[in-house]
Amino acid sequence: MHTENPGNPVPTTPPSSQDLHHVKDSEHPGYETTDVNVGGVIVFLGGLMGFVVVFFLFCFLMGKVINTAFEKEDGKTDQWHKSNSMFAGAAANGGKRDNLASTTEMQQKELAQMTTSFPNPRLDTDDGNQATYELHAKEDLLLDHYSKTPGQDGVRIPIERAMELIAEKGLPVAPAVQTTQLAEDATPKVAAPLTTGFARTGYELETIETREQKMNFNTAKSEEK
Structure with missing residues (x-):
């Protein structure tokens, strides 16, 4: 039979944090003692969805108000502004707008309408370039x-x-005629012009440069063949 020596006690080690973590008592049963608040989660999700719906309704109503203000600012449509109105596509399609057209297509439509509406001569639309x-x-x-x-x-x-x-x-030289000049008269001196006849605009210079680049490209391409 083994007995402990009272004069030489056996040292004991304190319990580690891992041992304390696994200790089960009334305060630490080892599982969650309360359930998830399902009602609170449902209320949060419902409030979030309600906020999203209210936000989209606000944006829709704000868009309606802005469009109405634009229509009032433009005034009543007439034969000159009906097709150019930003709401003409929606009015023609029962409230539905047309697909957005490119700038070139819109310019061609406006030019065709202007050609049929106004007689010649018309003012230049591109500053005469x-x-x-x-x-x-x-x-x-x-x-x-x-x-x-x-x-x-x-x-x-x-x-x-x-x-x-x-x-x-x-050049043929005309016979010189002796004339008597007055004291204040001076013989005019003819100088060569500073330009070739007319000054080219920036639009012309860009067009000429583009044309030369195309010609050089076509020439190089034909030489490669």
Whole structure:
């Protein structure tokens, strides 16, 4: 029989935190003593859904108010503004709007409507850029290429060739006439012009550059073949 020596007690170790965690008593039974508050969860989800519904209703009503304000600001539609109105598509389709069209398509529709509504001549819609470009392009064709006028003899030659011929042959010199100048008179001096005839717009320069790039690309592509 083993007996402990009272003079030499056996040391004891304190219980670890893991042992204390597994201790089961009335305060720590080892499981949840309360159930999930199902009612609180349902109330929270219901409130969240109600907030979402109220938010979308608010946005819908706000959109209606804004659209109504725009319609009142634009005034009543007439024969000039009916097709250009932002609500014309919805009015024609029973309250449903048309699909959004591209900018080019909208410009073509507006141009077609303007052409049928207003007689010629009309004001330029592009600040005259296209008209100026077409005018200068016609002038370039006459100045830089050979051409012939129907019903007239002779052929027009390019202006560069005409300048070369004049430089080779020279201009006819009129006989000098001796004139007596007054004291305050001065002989005018003719200077060469600073431009080639007309100043090109930025739109023309961009169009000419784009055309040259296309021509260079086509030339390089044909050389590769």
